[in-house]
Amino acid sequence: MDYYLQEAMCRHRVDLSKEQMIVLKKLHDQDGLNQNELAALTYRDKSSLARLLSKMEAKKYITRQQSSEDKRSNEVFLTEQGRVIFQRTRPVIKEIMATMENNLTVEEKRTIIQALKKVQFNFTGETPPL
Secondary structure, X not given: OHHHHHHXXXXXXXXXXXXXXXXXXXXXXXXXXXXXXXXXXXXXXXXXXXXXXXXXXXOXXXXXXXXXXXXXXXXXEEOHHHHHHHHHHHHHHHHHHHHHHOOOOHHHHHHHHHHHHHHHHHHHOOOOOO
């Protein structure tokens, strides 16, 4: 999956890794998250997220600002360029989804989703909803 996603990004001339795309999505949903919140939401440790954010900052996709409430914390914001690149990922994601869902019935999709949810709950230790 990662290979096909990266290949599609290259084909569409989108300079973005899967990890960077996840960060952009979280910031698109809630701009101004602090780095600790972003690390938790993206399931990354703080140091690897800091490295990832540095790369994204160099590409001018995000900006980090010191929190006015807690000087030890940085808040992360999308830049205009980050918003543009995020919008450019939409056709790539649609293409990947169409490829993945090709020749699957609605019932097969439901079964796959149910199985993946069970796997996810196995990792989180939570009880899956009935």
